[in-house]
Amino acid sequence: MEYEAIIGLETHIQLNTETKIFCNCKADSWGEPPNTNICPVCTGQPGVLPVLNKAVAEKAVLLATAMHAEVQRVSYFDRKNYFYPDLPKGYQITQFDRPIAIGGYLDLPMPEGYTRRVHIIKLHIEEDAGKTKHANGYRLIDFNRCGVPLIEMVTGPDLRSADEAAQYLIRLRQLVRWLGISEGNMEKAHIRCDANVSIRPKGADYLNPKTEIKNVNSIEAVREAIATEIQRQIREVEAGGKIEPWTLEWDEDAGVLRKMRSKETEADYRYFREPDLLPLVMDDEWKARILADFPELPLERRARFMAQYGLPEYDADILTTERALSDYYEAALQAYNGDPKRVSNWVINEVLRLLNERGLSADQLKVTPQYLAMIIRLVDKGTVNTSTGKALVVKVEDSGKPPKQIVEEEGLAQVSDAGALRAICEKIVAANPKEVEKYRSGKTSLIGWFVGQVMRETRGKANPKEVQKILRELLG
Amino acid sequence: MEEILRMEAHEIAAAVRAGKLSARTVLEATLERIAAVDGIPGRIGGDPEAEPDKIHAFITRTAERARAQADAVDAKIAAGEDPGPLAGVPFTVKDIFVVEGTPSTAASRILANYIGPYTATPVERMEAAGGVMLGKVNLDEFTFGSSSESSAFKPTPRNPWDTSRVPGGSSGGSAAAVAAGEGWLSLGTDTAGSIRQPAAFCGVVGLKPTYGRVSRYGLIAFGSSLDTPGPIARSVRDAALMLQVIAGRDPHDATSAAVPVPDYLAALEKDVRGLRVGLSPDYFRIVRAEGGELVEEPLPAEIKQAVLDTAERLANMGVEIVEDVPMPHNRYGIPAYFVIARVEAASNLHRYDGVKYGYRTPDRVADMREMYRKSRGQGFGLQPKLRILMGMYVSAAQYSERYYQRALQVRTLIRRDFEAIFDPEGKYRLDALLTPTTPTAAFPMGAVYGDSVLMQYADQLTVAANHAGVPGISVPVTTDADGLPLGVQLLGRDFDEATILRLARAVEDAVDFKPQITQIAQK
Numbered sequence: 001m002e003y004e005a006i007i008g009l010e011t012h013i014q015l016n017t018e019t020k021i022f023c024n025c026k027a028d029s030w031g032e033p034p035n036t037n038i039c040p041v042c043t044g045q046p047g048v049l050p051v052l053n054k055a056v057a058e059k060a061v062l063l064a065t066a067m068h069a070e071v072q073r074v075s076y077f078d079r080k081n082y083f084y085p086d087l088p089k090g091y092q093i094t095q096f097d098r099p100i101a102i103g104g105y106l107d108l109p110m111p112e113g114y115t116r117r118v119h120i121i122k123l124h125i126e127e128d129a130g131k132t133k134h135a136n137g138y139r140l141i142d143f144n145r146c147g148v149p150l151i152e153m154v155t156g157p158d159l160r161s162a163d164e165a166a167q168y169l170i171r172l173r174q175l176v177r178w179l180g181i182s183e184g185n186m187e188k189a190h191i192r193c194d195a196n197v198s199i200r201p202k203g204a205d206y207l208n209p210k211t212e213i214k215n216v217n218s219i220e221a222v223r224e225a226i227a228t229e230i231q232r233q234i235r236e237v238e239a240g241g242k243i244e245p246w247t248l249e250w251d252e253d254a255g256v257l258r259k260m261r262s263k264e265t266e267a268d269y270r271y272f273r274e275p276d277l278l279p280l281v282m283d284d285e286w287k288a289r290i291l292a293d294f295p296e297l298p299l300e301r302r303a304r305f306m307a308q309y310g311l312p313e314y315d316a317d318i319l320t321t322e323r324a325l326s327d328y329y330e331a332a333l334q335a336y337n338g339d340p341k342r343v344s345n346w347v348i349n350e351v352l353r354l355l356n357e358r359g360l361s362a363d364q365l366k367v368t369p370q371y372l373a374m375i376i377r378l379v380d381k382g383t384v385n386t387s388t389g390k391a392l393v394v395k396v397e398d399s400g401k402p403p404k405q406i407v408e409e410e411g412l413a414q415v416s417d418a419g420a421l422r423a424i425c426e427k428i429v430a431a432n433p434k435e436v437e438k439y440r441s442g443k444t445s446l447i448g449w450f451v452g453q454v455m456r457e458t459r460g461k462a463n464p465k466e467v468q469k470i471l472r473e474l475l476g
Numbered sequence: 477m478e479e480i481l482r483m484e485a486h487e488i489a490a491a492v493r494a495g496k497l498s499a500r501t502v503l504e505a506t507l508e509r510i511a512a513v514d515g516i517p518g519r520i521g522g523d524p525e526a527e528p529d530k531i532h533a534f535i536t537r538t539a540e541r542a543r544a545q546a547d548a549v550d551a552k553i554a555a556g557e558d559p560g561p562l563a564g565v566p567f568t569v570k571d572i573f574v575v576e577g578t579p580s581t582a583a584s585r586i587l588a589n590y591i592g593p594y595t596a597t598p599v600e601r602m603e604a605a606g607g608v609m610l611g612k613v614n615l616d617e618f619t620f621g622s623s624s625e626s627s628a629f630k631p632t633p634r635n636p637w638d639t640s641r642v643p644g645g646s647s648g649g650s651a652a653a654v655a656a657g658e659g660w661l662s663l664g665t666d667t668a669g670s671i672r673q674p675a676a677f678c679g680v681v682g683l684k685p686t687y688g689r690v691s692r693y694g695l696i697a698f699g700s701s702l703d704t705p706g707p708i709a710r711s712v713r714d715a716a717l718m719l720q721v722i723a724g725r726d727p728h729d730a731t732s733a734a735v736p737v738p739d740y741l742a743a744l745e746k747d748v749r750g751l752r753v754g755l756s757p758d759y760f761r762i763v764r765a766e767g768g769e770l771v772e773e774p775l776p777a778e779i780k781q782a783v784l785d786t787a788e789r790l791a792n793m794g795v796e797i798v799e800d801v802p803m804p805h806n807r808y809g810i811p812a813y814f815v816i817a818r819v820e821a822a823s824n825l826h827r828y829d830g831v832k833y834g835y836r837t838p839d840r841v842a843d844m845r846e847m848y849r850k851s852r853g854q855g856f857g858l859q860p861k862l863r864i865l866m867g868m869y870v871s872a873a874q875y876s877e878r879y880y881q882r883a884l885q886v887r888t889l890i891r892r893d894f895e896a897i898f899d900p901e902g903k904y905r906l907d908a909l910l911t912p913t914t915p916t917a918a919f920p921m922g923a924v925y926g927d928s929v930l931m932q933y934a935d936q937l938t939v940a941a942n943h944a945g946v947p948g949i950s951v952p953v954t955t956d957a958d959g960l961p962l963g964v965q966l967l968g969r970d971f972d973e974a975t976i977l978r979l980a981r982a983v984e985d986a987v988d989f990k991p992q993i994t995q996i997a998q999k
């Protein structure tokens with residue numbers, strides 16, 4: 001029998017606010033010693049009160065809007081009560097039945113050519129808990145992460161394969177970076193994911209019991225864990241077994257799923273309204289301010305690049321991986337005012353390489369889009385040849401000087417003056433009688449070697465077409 | 477010394493600011509008074525019967541800190557600076573507020589070793605205004621009670637009017653201290669009547685401001701949607717003076733209101749002529765559930781008479797008295813409070829788990845769960861445990877609809893009762909409602925404690941104001957046949973403390989009971 005997988009994802013997105021959600025401690029503690037970014041509020045001292053960091057609500061509205069979700073005019077905070085040592089208040093402040101946004105969807109273009117629409121059930125804001133670790137028989141607690149703002153987003157059971165689940169996370173990561181609301185780094189747990197997985201005969205319209213996979217922290221791990229679980233469920237059903245609603249933990253090192261003790265998963269959290277916070281009222285004025293410069297989204301821009309500039313899907317996809325890169329491309333194209341594909345080639349080959357090598361974002365480059373356009377123009381006009389042009393990209397980045405200035409200072413302009421080139425070519429021909437002999441006896445492919453000699457002599461500045469023309473004449 | 481102690485707080489501040497009296501002199505006189513009347517402070521494992529003729533208001537005395545503050549006030553005066561409106565006024569703080577560097581215990585074993593790492597906003601404001609903190613006073617454990625007897629710190633406070641009686645609660649230490657002349661002002665909290673009831677029992681003034689008027693930052697939470705910090709003082713003017721200092725928006729408390737703070741002292745000078753004050757039959761009876769039936773009992777005649785006498789005297793001053801004002805949902809105040817306060821309390825008490833601070837069991841434990849169980853089992857007294865059990869029960873997923881959600885609906889109905897009587901376009905158009913504060917005078921120690929349900933009904937006349945969020949003040953008006961003080965309560969509109977203070981001041985003028993330091997007695 002053929003089976004299909006039914007997958008829903010619950011993601012937690014760590015927002016990149018300066019401060020935590022309910023106090024003034026620094027939110028990002030990556031690489032910092034334990035318990036350094038803490039205060040009475042986020043360590044749950046007696047008598048303290050939470051005060052909402054408005055930036056958290058604003059970032060949630062950005063994501064909700066990008067997901068086509070309905071932003072609620074009034075939403076509420078609730079307490080989720082449970083005991084755990086890294087939860088200092090003994091309850092987590094979250095949103096339960098009246099979250100900040102409801103509904104929405106994300107359309108995933110799949111590499112196979114189809115599009116998968118993933119529905120969003122709800123999107124809410126909440127605080128993170130701390131971290132515990134065991135060492136030498138002790139349980140150590142780091143409260144740095146307590147109160148770091150999170151968005152929890154729950155999808156419908158709309159994904160049909162491990163690849164689709166991975167694709168959702170890839171697009172989600174792209175989106176949160178694009179919106180500037182999260183660093184979106186899964187290895188730093190900026191995006192955490194729990195997956196609900198079940199299978200059914202292909203085409204069936206009912207849902208079978210599902211299992212929940214927790215603790216998966218990279219896109220590859222999500223793909224692998226889900227694929228593993230789908231195979232396990234198929235084997236189980238084929239063998240006549242039943243799927244139990246287990247909670248599973250992905251052991252990344254061993255590449256296996258482990259069943260978690262059911263005790264850890266059954267709980268009544270006794271949710272009730274957080275009396276220490278007022279309802280979150282997102283009035284029209286505030287919302288309008290948040291959305292005032294809402295950007296074109298990556299998938300929209302990708303489609304527009306294909307339609308408006310006639311770029312191949314491959315180019316459009318790469319250029320829109322990061323918002324800064326796509327902005328860079330458009331700015332360079334505008335400055336260049338010519339063939340979009342030509343600019344795309346330069347950005348994808350030269351600029352992207354530079355970004356990767358130096359770990360920069362496109363908006364941090366000293367080779368501005370305007371400089372890149374100038375460099376391409378210099379190549380077009382024959383002022384420099386292509387390889388000098390490529391070298392110029394690096395030189396401008398290193399020095400920050402305008403390309404023309406570098407060309408002048410370093411004498412990089414292509415030598416196209418026929419008289420000067422002819423003299424050099426004559427010199428090369430005279431100095432290499434053996435090669436001239438071979439050429440004349442029919443080994444015309446040696447022309448390349450002669451051109452190379454001339455280029456070496458001119459330190460790469462000669463116009464190779466012109467050189468070839470003169471050489472053919474001389475070698476006749 | 478006697479002379480200094482008999483002054484009012486506003487007089488002390490005026491004299492200190494004028495350079496006529498040093499803050500240090502005031503403080504030393506107060507410390508002498510404390511040494512004379514208070515006896516040993518409450519402590520874990522203390523003898524509840526020790527020194528039955530003393531007040532035992534304190535858990536922690538901070539004399540050295542107070543001397544430093546008094547000297548700082550005097551130094552400011554010497555330098556020509558103004559120390560502020562509470563210059564040199566000694567005050568106490570209910571030990572439910574966290575104060576940096578002092579034990580902040582909530583009168584519980586579970587926080588007995590907890591030293592505050594920051595200072596509660598109202599305390600910070602009083603100190604910034606030149607007030608001198610004498611120390612932390614006793615209360616019911618986590619404020620759970622109406623007699624202060626549930627404190628884990630023994631002996632618990634006694635009523636200065638008769639030390640065989642309770643001072644009320646949960647702000648019992650606060651009211652007893654103020655009545656006995658151990659400081660002029662005390663910062664209390666009121667969740668169902670915990671400022672007003674002990675104030676009435678001890679013959680002093682207690683004001684529960686509007687919810688949101690005074691910051692809760694640093695108040696160790698009981699029922700977060702009901703808890704309100706407020707002043708206890710010997711006179712209405714002193715209560716107004718203190719409210720002036722502690723009121724106003726606090727960026728640390730999202731529920732504190734941005735409503736402007738008026739000049740309360742100036743408001744006291746205004747005439748009360750033409751103000752409309754209501755009397756409600758629903759405040760002259762106690763209704764309680766017994767075996768599924770609602771049992772209705774009239775209030776003792778003395779209590780009702782005290783209110784009617786007060787109304788008559790106000791009428792003589794030109795106040796319009798409006799009779800038969802209905803407050804039909806008042807009777808559900810206690811049951812709804814039982815549920816709401818316990819749900820919030822159970823959650824608020826989650827953080828005391830032996831992990832980060834406070835009491836941790838010294839016993840060997842097998843695992844974390846056992847550490848939690850033993851730390852909480854040994855650290856909490858009976859009252860917190862009862863509240864945790866019931867709070868957990870009524871907020872459980874399968875019961876929440878039946879109890880918690882219903883209690884919230886009742887709360888809305890109670891709120892509507894108040895909106896109706898204060899509606900300026902409505903039938904009653906009241907400026908205030910005049911009621912008794914308590915159904916009885918101070919009861920003997922040990923008399924009601926242990927009967928948790930009955931104890932809660934002591935709050936039936938006060939709790940509605942907490943549900944509705946409106947302000948209320950208790951003013952002493954007379955003494956009963958046993959010579960114990962009786963108080964009346966004025967309930968007002970949201971953020972209109974000025975009007976009930978003004979009326980309370982008129983009551984103070986009209987009645988024979990005058991602000992005083994109680995002669996410590998044992999009857």
Ligand SMILES: [Zn+2]
Nearest residue numbers: 023025039042
């Ligand atoms: Zn913090």
